Amino acid sequence: MNLWLEAFGSAAGNFAIVSVARGGVYIGGGIPPKILPALRAGGFIRAFRDKAPMDELVTGIPVRVILNSRAGLLGAAVHAATL
Numbered sequence: 001m002n003l004w005l006e007a008f009g010s011a012a013g014n015f016a017i018v019s020v021a022r023g024g025v026y027i028g029g030g031i032p033p034k035i036l037p038a039l040r041a042g043g044f045i046r047a048f049r050d051k052a053p054m055d056e057l058v059t060g061i062p063v064r065v066i067l068n069s070r071a072g073l074l075g076a077a078v079h080a081a082t083l
Helices: 002-019 032-040 043-049 055-059 071-081
Strands: 025-027 063-065
Touching: 002 025, 002 032, 002 043, 002 055, 032 043, 032 063, 043 055
Parallel strands: 025 063
Antiparallel strands: none
């Protein structure tokens, strides 16, 4: 699990840098809400922030886990309503 969390955190950090996600990174899906204690344990966020020489940029990016299991459906409904 720790190896997976570190790989996940590293990939999320890379995507955050590429997209300059200053507003935050929101992690969704079925797995993250179920493993919140493991995500909070530190391996994920350490790998997310270990991005020399971009550490300062990544450290300022908030990371959130989407807990609403209907977030995708709600987003689709909002988008459909704007068409």
